[in-house]
Amino acid sequence: WCSMCGGSAWETQKKLQSQLGASALVMAAHSSSSSRLYSATAAALLNNFDFAASQPVFFYNTARIGSGGSTTENSIISSVQNAAKAAPLVQAGVSATLSPGSRELDIQARAQFFKAGEGSFTLSLLILEDSVVMEQAARSTSEIHRNVLRASAFQEVYGQPLASGTVAVGTSASFKATFAVPASYNANRLRVAAVIWLNYGAIS
Secondary structure, eight states: OOGGGGTHHHHHHHHHHHHHTTTSOOOBOOOOTTSTTOOHHHHHHHTTSOOOSSSOOEEETTEEEESSSHHHHHHHHHHHHHHHTSOOSEEEEEEEEEETTTTEEEEEEEEEESSOEEEEEEEEEEEEEEEEEEEETTTEEEEEEEEEEEEESSSSTTOEEEEEEEEOTTOEEEEEEEEEOOTTSOGGGEEEEEEEEESOOOOO
8 A cells, every 4th residue: 555655755764763763753644544554543643734635744743844755854853853952841751561461551651841831731642553564565565664653542632631821830740541452453562652732632
């Protein structure tokens, strides 16, 4: 599926994963229902991103950047590096424990503001599978897809309220969630990402 995704876009995703994996969340969100890696969470999440008429497409935060290649790579890498130079407004930590007998993830997260903020903040807990072997058009029937967005631990894709209005330095909040791992997921390859959004509500 998506022969264009198996070309330069494939190499772009690999490069971004390699260069930015330690400093940014680089994930693959499959929003087309005809894809074997389709995720309803991905479709709902991308509904609030910049409009994209076709795939593949790369975003930085929610802004559309391009469809792959050196221009896309340089833009995203530069944006991440510049953002890393600034003191954080708010950060979150997350831990997840897998219960082998029940295939449930017990997730805990905590967020804290390091600067004063303004607006409506939410925290989402996204379930990623860091390695999925699946076919890729224009490549082969057995390719490794990295950091595939699978689901949301919360019913609301954009998460639960963190803070709103004028937010003081030191404001913090804790979150808990339980996620039942479907049989089609490799539970040992799952990762949980805590993502903080500004002025994004739940998707209806």
